[in-house]
Amino acid sequence: MRAWDDLPLFPKLLPSWVPGVVAGFASLHLIQKLLFPYFWADLRYLLKVLLYGLRVESYRQRGKIVTVLDKFVKLAEKQPHKAFLIYDGKVLSYRDVDRRSNRVAQVFLHHGTLKKGDTVALLMGNEPDFIHVWFGLAKLGCVVAFLNFNVRSRSLLHCLTSCEPKILIVGADLLGTLEEILPNLQKDISVWVMTKDSTFPSVHSLLDKMEAASEDPVPVSRRSASNLKSSVLYIFTSGTTGLPKAAVISHMQVLKGAAGLWAFGATAEDIIYITLPLYHSAASLLGIGGCIELGATCVLRKKFSASQFWSDCKKYNVTVIQYIGELCRYLCSQPVKDGEKNHKVRLAVGNGVRNDVWREFLNRFGAVKICEFYGATEGNICFMNHTGKIGSVGRTNFFYKLFFPFDLIKYDFQKDEPIRNKHGWCEKVKKGEAGLLISQVNAKNPFFGYAGNKRHTEKKLLSEVFKKGDLYFNTGDLMVQDHENFLYFWDRIGDTFRWKGENVATTEVSDVIVMLDFIQEANVYGVSVPDHEGKAGMASLILKQNRAMDLEQMYKQVVTYLPGYACPLFLRVQVSWMSALCIQTSMLFEQREV
Known part of the structure; x- marks a missing residue:
C-alpha cells in the first residue's frame, strides 16, 4: 500500500476550488505586504480613533458630558486604594488625591469669592499638590492657568x-x-x-487651611460642564512671536490629550514615569490625563535627572516613559553601565528626538517602542507615529484626512507668508517637499485661540486658502510628507527657535537686551550646536556710540528677566562698518540638565 493511502481522507475530499482560494488569499496578502505594508497598523489606529470619538459622541447624544475630572472621581470610587501618584517614594491612592483635592475646593468655597468660570493662576513645580490644587479648583468649575515657573519678572506679570x-x-x-x-x-x-504661614503682607497661606478643611466633596453642579468646548485650562506657549500667550484649552482638548497613551497601546496595568514639567500639556494632559483615562499609576519626579532616570524606572517598575528629544540625548550621553537593558520600560511617548539619538537609544536601552507624536498646545491637529518608523512624527492616509483635514502649502521665506498664485489661492507642495502645515478649522476641529488676545488669535488663522470662505489654523511648522505618507518635522517659521524643549520667541529676548543703556540694536536668532537638539540663542548686537560691552551687566540682565532656556549662549558684537567680532559666552550661562 502506498504511504499516502494511510493519510486522513478529508484533504482528498476538499473541493477543487479550495486550493485556488487559498492561493488567492496568499497572493492578496503578498500584494498587501508589498504595496500597503502599513495597512493593518493604520486600520487598528484608525479604529481606535473612531472608537474614542464614538464613545464621546454617545455620551453627548444622551445629554451627558463626561470630562477627565469626572472620570477621575469615578475611579476614586471604583478603585480607591490603587496607587495614582508615586512621588519621592510616597504613594498616594486615587482616594488620597480625590480627598486632598476636596480639601482645596472646600478652602476656596468657604474662604474665597470664586465663582464658576473664574480663573485661578497656578505657579508651582512638579509635586503632588500641583495636582491637588488643579483638581480642587476644577471641582469648583474654575479655569486653571498653568504658569511656567521659569518665567520671571515682566514676562510673568504679562x-x-x-x-x-x-x-x-x-x-x-x-x-x-x-x-x-x-x-x-x-x-x-x-x-x-x-505654606502654613505667610511672611508677605496681604498674602494668604494655604497649607494650614487645607489641613483644617473638610474632605467632603463639593456639589457636583460646580464642576459639571454643559459643553465640551467650554474652557477649562490656560496653558502658556511662546508661539512664534512676542511674550507668552495663554492658549485656551477646552474639555474636548483635554479628552483628546488624555487618549494619547491609550491610543499608543498603554493599559491600566502600566506605570507611567513623568519628569517633564506639569505646566506643559505633554505632562499634564497626555501624562496625568492619560493615567486617568487608563486608570493607571503615575510616578512623578520634581525634575528630570539623567543619572537617576533608569534607577527610578527599575525601582518603581516603570513601563511607560515620557520624553522630549533633549531628554533622550542626555540619557544617551551618560556613561555606559552594565544592565542598562534590565528594566520593564516598553513604551516611550514624546517628540523631538533626532534619528541618530533614536537609534542609539534603542541600541543601548533595549526594545522600547518609541512613540513619536506631533501636536501644538493650541492646535487642532495631531499626528501619531503608531508604526515606530524612525524619524517620523506620524502617518496620514485618505481616511485620516477625512476626519482631520490638513495640507502642506508653499511658503515664501523672504516675505514670511504663504505663497499665493495669480488667483489668490495657496498652493500645495509635492510629496517630499517642505511645506507649511495648516489644519482646517471647522465644528469638529475648532481653534479656541488665546485668552485676552484677539489679535494673536486672528494672526494664527488663514482664510480664503483654497476656496472662498474656508478657514485654516496656521501651525507655524514646516513639514514633509514622503511617498509612504509618513510625516516629518522640518523647521519652524517666524521669529522663534526651540531650545531645552521650550519655544523661545526672539522678540522677547531682544526686548530684554535693548533695555541695557549700552545696546543700540539687538537681533536674536537660533543657531545649531553640534550634538544638541534644537537651536541655541545667538544675539547679534550693535553698541551705542562710544560705549563698551559690559558682559557682567549683560549676564545679570538676561538671567533676571528671561527663563534660563531663553538666555542667549552666544553674542556677536558688530561695529558700524559691519565687521564682526564673535564672542562666545557659553561659559557665562551654565549648561544644566532639563
Missing part, C-alpha cells in the same frame, strides 16, 4: 495680565519669584502660598 486671574497660588519653592513681582502685581489678585 502672563498674569493676559489670563486675568482672581487668585494666584504659588508653590513654597517659588516665593522668591513671587517677591519679584509682588510690588507690581495687580491689587485685585488675591495671592495664596503653599
